[in-house]
Amino acid sequence: MKLMKQDQQFALDFPRDEIEARHTTHSGGKGEPFHDWYPYLEGFSSEFVKHMLTQYIPGARRIIEPFAGTGTAPIVLAGLGIDCGYCEVNPAMRLVISAKMAVGNLPRTERIAVRSRLLALSDSIAEKIAAAPSDELLLKDYQNNFGSSIFFDEGTFRSLLAIRTVNDQIGKQDPLLGMLLSVSVMSKIVICSLLKRAGDVRYKTEKELAKGIPDLVAEVGKHLIVIANDCLASPDLVGSIKLLTSNAKELGMCPDFLADGVITSPPYLNGTNYFRNTKLELWYGRFLGEKNALRSFRNLAITSGINDVAKTQGRVHVNETVRELVAKLEENAYDMRIPRMVAGYFEDMQVVLKSLSKNCRLNGVLCIDIGDSRYGGVHVPTHEILAAIGEDIGLQHVETIRLRTRTSKDQTKLSQSLIVLRKIKN
Template structure:
């Protein structure tokens, strides 16, 4: 399928930003539509914009790890066709809402804004008798994620926006979902965890205040941001598979899950439960089993048997001897095996000479350094990619005080 190429709009982004800002989500907090959903593990829209500016003829842009949709959204904003894969149903829905809102025409935007303002004035529909059957309320009985008052108000706003239709409804529901952590007894600091006693005493916005703030931000973006001239489509729920007729991909900009033990799935469980995308916490297991294995909690009998890769075995065998958890070497083998599949699947859909840019960092477990960028480079070369460039964009430090770094790998399909 051919995709029209609109006039590039690089003026939307500050391409002179410090290189360290490219690999972190922080700059997105000020970017319209991108700021609707915060994802600590995400990367900057500026990175995507810079790569698109360097590849002005690329029409079909793809991200196998779409997250909240940074790559496809920037592609649409810059007049290209953005595509992505994403296993997490909450992140997939959030990304879809963002790109559809950014691409909505002025008349549709006016209708969304009018609906959101009307529903905000009406306030939440509190029905505590009905709340008890909601997946989040059932989970809260055992887990104490929320106070009873906060939960009732949160579900009341969910019920209010659920009275709308179309994109206005989905934008409203997203505003409630993105307010859930603020209203809860939990905190997302890399991993989702319970607030400490001191943090519980700190002031935070009430549920209605948080929802109103989110909706006001969304209305501002809908009113003041130019309509995206491109388009975006979700094409897969698994980075390891793509439709047979998909492609040819001309540019990939992505940040694979880091091999760092982060439980990417569990981090969004409140939103998943709130939007009834899972019915209980057991539903997380299904998402984890379909994800690229990047954390210890992904390791189970449900994941596929990894292909043993000689370069990876050099590290995995060391971990067999010294790892404090037997799942760690299994995680390492499965991660690189899964990434081998992802890069192979992506390359099969690439245009000859198409480029892939990966934002990735190294890891350290039990004193063993795992040079993820180098190992991925070797896997890529064995799979028909050429290494164009490797750029260090940020230096980090491991938990044991040893240096780590974040790099951009730029590959070209042979």
């Protein structure tokens, strides 16, 4: 591959090192500072971010992460002295990012003090919850959004309503400590419920329930200790972290960020309802104050799940490949929303890619981690179509690398791939 004359610094003609498959998933970062604060299964590890920098964007000073999740890329980049502009449409995840930023930006002496307060709270949390009244507003929000659905046993639900009261009291006196307590509860709320995160969130089976449900108060107390220890272990955030806009589809309306590149993993086109999967966290964080709030959040997100499909979506086909794919899905899909979901996904991602190109410098490199999918026996080569959309809007497709093999619900083989695009003209 020839060097781009505009900027030799971002050349892509050096030998490639392979990255371990585990680092392309959330599990690859287990034990790292900040990483275990919240179990974001769709995320990647810090090593993935560093690998993208070394292999594709060496010398970068500014990076965009349009689907930040719990902030792995922004936090890692800032720790390396690189500025990061990010987007994240889920307010519960933005809360996790804000908590990490707040700790990472503290001087060491102040982190020691925060650690002491966290350890003291861990010791006293059970006593505080036992003495606290239930939060009636949180109860009302539950009823408005979940109706008669039962997601917790009686004791856990009572503890959650009480800990929200404690959380608010602490937050008024010590906002950072209150934020870190919220993160601890959100981190444990699913595993201490009647639900289980296994891809999508579902009810636990009788066999799974027989193993016992972890005690919420004890789990939160232990998690406060994890965060406390990370206060000292985590790196200083030298670079800046800036929320450009919550919704990546609105990046095009932001002032140009002039990034040197992009490191991201967009939602996979796999039918996952990302907001439903975090409905308990959103509820506890008071982000579901209005009835049907989950629907309003899904309307903002990339169309990647069947329930994301609105009446007006899926009517536009961004290129002929998508048109042919949608026609084939219409013949084979078990749900007619699937073809519209696929068309809507690529329509949304075209908007995002155009916005990312606008916000990158000439010769900027876009590193996109994505998986393909399969519906009704029809293969949806998401990585190939996104690469083609990139070329359609004027980006250069540098390469696509298979990161690991995945398995679909019908047991056929799928892949997780890295698409590398490059901005070659303004």
